[in-house]
Amino acid sequence: MKNKNTLKRLLSFIKDYKILLYMALLCSAINIIFTLWTPVLIGQAIDQMIGKHEVHFMILYKKIAMIIFSVIMTSLFSYLVMRLSNTMTYNITRDFRKALFKQYHQLPLKFIDASSHGDLMSRMIADIDLISDGLLQGFTNLFAGIMTIIGTIVFMLMINVKIALIVIILTPLSLAVSSIIATKTYKYFQEQLKIRGELSGFVEEMIGNQKVVKAFSHEEENKENFNEINHRLFISGVKSQFLGALINPTTRVVNSIVYGSVCIFGAFSVLGGGLTIGALSSFLTYANQYTKPFNDISNVFTQLETALACADRVFNILDEQPLVECPHPKTIENPRGSIHIEDVTFSYKEDQELIKDFNLHVHPGQTIAIVGPTGCGKTTLINLLMRFYEPRLGSISIDGINIQDMTRKDMRSLYGMVLQDTWLFKGTIKDNIAFGKEDATLEEIIEASKKAHAHGFIEKLKDGYNAMLSEEGANLSNGQRQLLCIARIMLANPPMLILDEATSSIDTRTERQIQDAFDTMMKGRTTFIVAHRLSTIQKANQIVVMKEGHIVEQGTHEQLLKQNGFYHTLYYSQFDTE
Template identity: 55%
Template structure:
């Protein structure tokens, strides 16, 4: 359970996001106060109306008429300001939530990739959508309800004390009982709602994982085990949810019980006072109305507190995401350098987990325009080298230089614009084929896009699509084959013609015939450009100027294809393990 200091800190931080829209907050609070004042005046005039009707043939019609007019005005004003309070609350809530969600999304753009990789993506989605909605429903809107409820309680006590000090004091003495009930429920619901929110995030991560890998699940007959994993998490969510709902469901019956005690106390004491002439029958009627109004906010506040507890738990998760350490600022670093294609790695050391060493003492000197192939068994560090070159991850030791400049001295955007990158895992977004190809060059002309598509051997299949280049792709390009998706990814790079290239198994999902054409296209594109090629199929990198053979994070061999084969070492064994037949 979070301490009061933590809760106060979360509240203060949340309302800091609402500060730019405080005019709406002020308007909401003022409207709530005015609405409460008019609603509290209504019982007073109802009591007067009762006193004007003393009995048959003894009715003060003039006084009764004036009272009815006042009542109509009070009800009208109370309704108008109630609407105004809701309007202001909704405005500040939705504007604040919009800013909060934008802040979370922008933070994801500035957080180092390693931070994102360590958090289940479904959990992040759950935080951005469900948790922020919970804050909207509970914390911000509940705050105004809480304020109006407290105002009603204070105002009701004031009016009751002004009518009869004795009866009013009796109600005040019963107040701690209501506060105890509200506190009892709040303490027990917060812990369960916090736990429930965390489990929802865990479930979101699992569902995102399972939905994204349905083919793999079915291929390995993993359905039963995935169902078991879901059942286990769903079971914990059920148990936690039952307890959370149980504690929150205590709100209504407990507050109704307290309401009954207060109403009965007011009725009994008021009746004796009316009989003895201490108050009039009309004032007793006002007291009974106030008794209902006084206890009603406790019921509402208890419900609001339950929502607040859930919202606080969600806010804590949202701020935990916002508080992730961002990438170090690079605004004052170099925004432009002359790229000649020279790349150097000097005594580079890196590991994803500090207790498990991966790359140590890696040195490499790449000449401009060289074609560098990186090969090695799975887990040898091939893709890690690419991550370091692109500065998706920073080296733990040593440095990487491009054109003689340490990459830590240049802006990340500047560094990454030097490379054209094609990965084995393609990524397409929901948009037209044209927009997907032009992703890296926003102002590309139609002629440039078509030329790039032809260079990537994608033009022919694009023309066969229902609307050609205007065909809208579904999320991740699901309405295309995997090979077609990869051809579009290649066309992106063909369009921007970067100074250097990174190809990580770029043709792994393409048929052999098309691959031959693509290799020729890449050969033209790589001419005069420094290129890094990660390959598992060693037949594709025979023409490389330099082949780096990696094993356990180290370069164990380097040289041309013929040189490495003649050594009959690691590369020789790796190569012939693919092509040797007994």
Template identity: 55%
Template structure:
């Protein structure tokens, strides 16, 4: 995406605030007009000073009073302009941040899986802050700068065309210097934004996995990796700031040439009687005001370059294709019997690496289907396909005889209750976490769900019971207790179908036995899919699917598969001694 396209697209986000934009322009015009009128008054006052003893104090006092009013009015319009530009800038980035967050919610899981979460967070927070800074400084200074340049040029042409032309002829040199530096600055700021996102992703990984880092003694290597990224960020930042810092001194040098040329030729014109001394003073003031916006605008270029680089990263998120929409007229399931069928399903995360091929499966209402197999065989992938977290490459999946692609995603997912091996709690109270899927649940319902999940006893021992706050990582409670809370969520919603992906892996054996009884009661009459590594938890399943390399190689009841003496028996015997077999 070209830089001009980035700015044009960024400006489209300001369209809802065109009223403030018009007001800012009007205030800028009024403020600059008043500031340009001030040198005229100063020049007139100088002309009333003829010499010693020949000063018209009455006229000068009138001019000073008018000058004071002009300055105060100019300050008022300057404040109003700043207020309008701030509203435009902050409202624009608010809408932009909302759009990015909504896109992340609508993005397919594949996009979130292949991008570092820290980098995505950096785009939503840091990059949009950079855009905000660029817009605030850019709007306020560009408005006043452009109007000042045009206004001063008009006044100078009105006073003396020849001297004004000298100013105009030298001006392109300042523009050339600023554009040359800006061109080289943009690439450095773009690299800086990318490395900043890389650093954010690395830090997020390290903070989220500190126990693993310390357990494997990875601190020194992590520090080396951090130092390497940080050093690249330092070098890129220094280069970017070096290029941008040369802009102001360079343009100031050119502006000095302009001021000197005006002073020289203006003095000659005053001596020859073409302009008065007061007009020369006015002209010098205008020359200074004319060149000043170039210094300010060249400073704005740095902010705009950073904003453009950050906007490019933000728009990359917005341009990511959203999750494929529901089919036109997609069905909303009011009730579900729980009949699930997979017909000749094929799927792979990477087209070059096959995973599930020609998989067929049938689950009748109320059946308990266990899925077992070695790591990487596709067990969790089946769960992802059932929930439509990923869409299949070929084949079809049916729920109650209706293909899932013809069912609204939200409606389909509402039919499943899912407990994963990885627990997730959000910042809130115990009660709010349990009621995540049913926010209007009463306290009695929450307590009943907690009791069913055998979580009530430990919750009551917490300082504030069900009103105890917990953090995102569940600080203060154990991994097993966090899992109990996740199980209680499902106990509360009681959906018609269940997905248990190693749901009891973080729970001790004694609690697991109690939870298993709760699950048995909850699964009664509900179609259930259970992914398990501990085969002792699935002995009572109606059907066990044994997967290997994306295919179902065996299926049947526990006793049947053991009698078969195949792959399942091999897996089972690897966990239990023969004497422990039932």
């Protein structure tokens, strides 16, 4: 039943391409008519030259001309069928990828974080390619095969009813065999695709972190893990391919029995005068043509099963509940930066509470530093502010408007965010800096780069601002990548800032220069700073000290030191002065 539902949903993607489908089916039907007409013409031509001194050349020439015309038309419409079905299939494949890519952007971040990135990429690329292959085989061979079977039966009944009945009675055995085997292979194909996604995820992780792997000499352990997954894929692949490969030879055995039966019964009919040599020749051609579609259909079953298993994996993603925006969103025309966090409770897992009854009031233009030990909830708080995750209880508001009453796009446009983990894409330095402001002029980009102290190293590159970055900016140092990300925020010039270890990969001298630029940029802007180096947040209007998801202390740098509490311990432990 699940198979049928998947196929039904798969076919629903064809609705926009009905014209292409109908044209392909029409051309296929015409192609089959000419294909089946050719054996009749060949048989009639044979009958014109079987007797000694009884060759009718004029009729024979006409038959040969008709055969040539029929073959040309067969080739022409066969080409049209392939062209139309290919166009339809690749359009559907494109729509599939667009729908899946759009869904990836709509899914909550918790789903992306909890899924293997390699598996998600495998569904986008490999699985949809296999769906495409299955559709191509399905529409070019399945319909043509069924039409050929029906047409061949009609032509055979017109020639000789008794021999036609022999073919019709014996041939369905091949269908029964192929359908039984195909049903058993489906679960193995699903298992194979699941393991393939697991393997893609593992390889993607290992390739992306080769420096760490080599630093810890973990190559042999990785090989063992890879071999274990690869062996499971091998076993699953052998089972599915073995069962799938059984379909073709078993149907061929049945088809050979049919062909042999036609030869024997037809020969006796010719001897008895009930059938001409030409008619027998046509009949043998039809018997061969009649069994060929069953072979084609049986071959298609394997690819269709793979396509359906792949479609299941894609539909599983498409069926995930996307993020829902407020139906009547509010906007903030002139943001001041007043933020109220009221009784917020949050956990990544229901049984592991991270933040509970969290309250924080931030006045416009204040700089709020968030400090605390690893795992206390600093980055989680930033995730909640940006609506990467939603609180289970409580509310967060900006200028009196609950952020859940705004669209995520409008809300996030109020923040400029610099993270510890940099992100750059394959493209020019200019395009990477202008990512947050695509209509920026080159002069604006250069000015932002100067403020971020990135202009110097950019100018030293061969192509300057037009220099191409490799994937994730791998051809730059960590510090240079972070400077470009800072320049991106300088260019966007947002009303509020979030700096999450923004200068962690930069040397001390450059960090001081960047800090001066940030000080200028933060004037009049509400800013959240997450920092481990407490020396960088001494000028903050308010320092929020977190521990196990709670605010344990709150105040200025001087006030917190005088309290001799948790912040005092954290601060002096970094400088080892006590």
